Amino acid sequence: MGKESRLKKVVVVADWDADGVVSAAEIYYSQKYREAFPHKGKAVVEMEPSGPRGFQDKAGSLSCGDIVVILDIPYTDEVKAGLKTYVDGCRERIESILYFDHHDSTLKRSRELEAEFGILLFYGVMPTSLIVRNTLEAAGIRLTPRLNNFVKGVAVLEGGGKAVGGFVSKSIVNLTASISKTLNRRRDPDVWRRYVEWLANPLPFEPTKLPGTGETIVEASLEESREADEEVKRVATDLAMSSVKLGIVSFVDARGKWKRPGASALASFVHKIVKTPVALLFERDDGVRVLVLRSSAGEAKMLAKELEELGLVEDLGGHENVATARLREDTTLERLTKGLRRASVSIVVKRNRG
Numbered sequence: 001m002g003k004e005s006r007l008k009k010v011v012v013v014a015d016w017d018a019d020g021v022v023s024a025a026e027i028y029y030s031q032k033y034r035e036a037f038p039h040k041g042k043a044v045v046e047m048e049p050s051g052p053r054g055f056q057d058k059a060g061s062l063s064c065g066d067i068v069v070i071l072d073i074p075y076t077d078e079v080k081a082g083l084k085t086y087v088d089g090c091r092e093r094i095e096s097i098l099y100f101d102h103h104d105s106t107l108k109r110s111r112e113l114e115a116e117f118g119i120l121l122f123y124g125v126m127p128t129s130l131i132v133r134n135t136l137e138a139a140g141i142r143l144t145p146r147l148n149n150f151v152k153g154v155a156v157l158e159g160g161g162k163a164v165g166g167f168v169s170k171s172i173v174n175l176t177a178s179i180s181k182t183l184n185r186r187r188d189p190d191v192w193r194r195y196v197e198w199l200a201n202p203l204p205f206e207p208t209k210l211p212g213t214g215e216t217i218v219e220a221s222l223e224e225s226r227e228a229d230e231e232v233k234r235v236a237t238d239l240a241m242s243s244v245k246l247g248i249v250s251f252v253d254a255r256g257k258w259k260r261p262g263a264s265a266l267a268s269f270v271h272k273i274v275k276t277p278v279a280l281l282f283e284r285d286d287g288v289r290v291l292v293l294r295s296s297a298g299e300a301k302m303l304a305k306e307l308e309e310l311g312l313v314e315d316l317g318g319h320e321n322v323a324t325a326r327l328r329e330d331t332t333l334e335r336l337t338k339g340l341r342r343a344s345v346s347i348v349v350k351r352n353r354g
Contacts (some may be wrong), residue, residue: 008043011065013058015072015128016049016261018180019154021192022129023071023100024049025199026151030141033202037139038067038098049183049192052315053284056082064090067098072128074103074317075113083117096120100128100135104305104316127151127158127319144202150176158319184261232262236269243274246337247344249303250274253333254282255289264322267294279303279340281327289327291336296321299347306343312336 010031014024024047030037031045046065050058052074059082068086073079087094099106099113100122106113113119124131129151133143143151152168153176183192235258243250252270254263259282267280277295284290291313293300304323307313312335313325327336 008039008041008067009063009065010039010043010045010067010069011062012045012047012069012071013050013055013062013073014047014070015051016183016187016192017072018176018183019127019129019158020049020072021179021183021195022147022150022154022176022199023132024196025147026129026132026136026143027069027071028196029143029147029200029202030136032200034141036141037136038069038096043067047193047196049189052076052079052317053286053288055079056085059083059086062086064093066093066095068094068096070097070099070101071132072101074101074315075099075106075109076315080112080116083119087117098122100131102126102128102131103318127154129154147199150199153177158322181262181265184265187261232266232269236266236273239266239280240270240273243270243278244337245276246279246341248299248348249277249279249293249340249344251337251340252278252280254280256283258282259285263290263292264294264318264324267292268322271295277303281333281336289331291325291327293318293323293325294321302347303340303343306346307336307339310339310342312339 012024012027014020028045031043035041046063048058048062055078097117097119099119102124107123110121113121122131122135133151149168149172153172156168156173157177179195239252239254243252258266263282267278270280271278271294277299280292282290293303298320300323301320304316304325307325308316312331313327315326317324
């Protein structure tokens with residue numbers, strides 16, 4: 001038996017976006033370079049990107065690990081099914097499963113996570129990468145200054161421009177946003193892993209090239225971001241012209257006009273144009289209708305919760321200013337627009353009360 005085969009295996013599964021890839025880089029750094037967390041000592045690290053959609057298929061192809069770390073993936077029925085598949089197939093080897101997340105759906109079903117899978121949940125009302133950083137620091141593990149800057153960059157993006165993770169330069173925030181756009185457009189696991197390795201690398205100026213290209217990660221990210229912005233701006237401008245004002249929110253029906261990844265970026269561009277909170281409806285290629293809510297003062301998450309209480313949406317995800325929700329099967333367009341108007345009124349009343 002070879003030396004590597006006797007090492008513990010840490011399996012990391014994280015979301016595709018900036019918060020997910022930076023969170024994965026933190027775990028990769030603490031394990032590969034510090035040999036400190038989640039396993040004390042050397043370990044083989046396997047990394048895979050996945051969102052809640054497709055998690056079940058991803059779980060079926062993962063190798064069995066001694067320690068499994070799930071990052072920034074909202075707990076949904078699809079994730080539950082994937083976990084069951086994985087745990088049933090790897091039960092004899094798994095020692096622990098750690099789940100770092102900030103989504104409401106994960107908190108609401110935390111008892112289920114613990115009871116059915118014995119998962120240790122690390123939850124917080126902040127980006128997942130901040131939860132991971134705080135956990136590592138509590139264990140005496142400090143990130144490199146560069147990786148810590150990207151954690152702060154994610155916090156600014158997810159906090160709607162507020163430096164909730166500490167001050168960070170605008171150039172880092174812009175590069176973090178560019179990385180997120182690149183990963184969303186490419187959806188290539190090899191590219192995602194290369195970003196994780198680059199972010200975790202203690203040598204800050206070591207150039208890293210993307211697979212199949214001569215471009216460095218920074219060059220490719222900035223160029224792809226420019227191309228993505230131009231494409232999204234064109235669609236966003238057309239959609240903004242057709243938006244309907246429902247109380248404080250502008251509703252945009254993007255079904256048939258947008259099915260690719262990047263709906264959050266599309267909603268953000270519409271938000272910049274109309275200057276009000278935005279509710280953007282689009283339909284995935286599997287027929288599932290998703291509502292993306294974008295705001296600047298916390299209305300997105302408030303709207304999502306109001307719509308959930310009205311029984312119109314489920315599987316909430318996102319943050320204060322960028323929230324997502326899946327429409328329930330019985331939610332018609334008429335019921336949704338009435339619900340958005342009602343939710344708008346409710347938010348205004350609550351704010352006026354103080």
